[in-house]
Amino acid sequence: MTQADYRVTLTGPSASGVPPDQARAALARLFKLPDDRVQALLAELPVVIKKGLDEATARKYQAVLQQAGWRTEISAPGSSATDGPRGAGGGETGTALEATLAPPGALIADPRDVPPLEVDLSGLTLAEPGTQIGESREAAPLRVDLSGLTLAEPGARLDEDPS
Secondary structure: OOOOEEEEEEEEOOOOOHHHHHHHHHHHHHHHHOHHHHHHHHHOOOOEEEEEOOOHHHHHHHHHHHHEEEEEEEEOOOOOOOOOOOOOOOOOOOOEOOOOOOOOOOOOOOOOOOOOOOOOOOOOOOOOOOOOOOOOOOOOOOOOOOOOOOOOOOOOOOOOOOO
């Protein structure tokens, strides 16, 4: 491994007291990103911000991001850290998330008894069958000007320029 193998990972907002809006704005300013891209980036936390750095440069990235209100991790060369998500523990050494899928049809939560819905319908009445409810209104005829439209010949290619 070369010395330029350090990686800086953004793991979440820090507890340094920087307001979340201010931290997001600082991140957008640092990386020259629009707000929607910053939101998408934060939705994927933890995310590798920069890789292939030497240790000094990685520490500079970490310091700037921490000053902006973000928690970061630096992965050293030869460490077992990966680019993928880490467990919820955080810290310097992340643990891999281990999960399995339930077999098809398996209950993944215990069923619970839901009490019947109690709705008071005593104030409602039904009209006799065939009774007209409300007054009918005449709608104004729809007037659409189609004089500027033409039809192509049958079998004509519509994806080509007609000229």
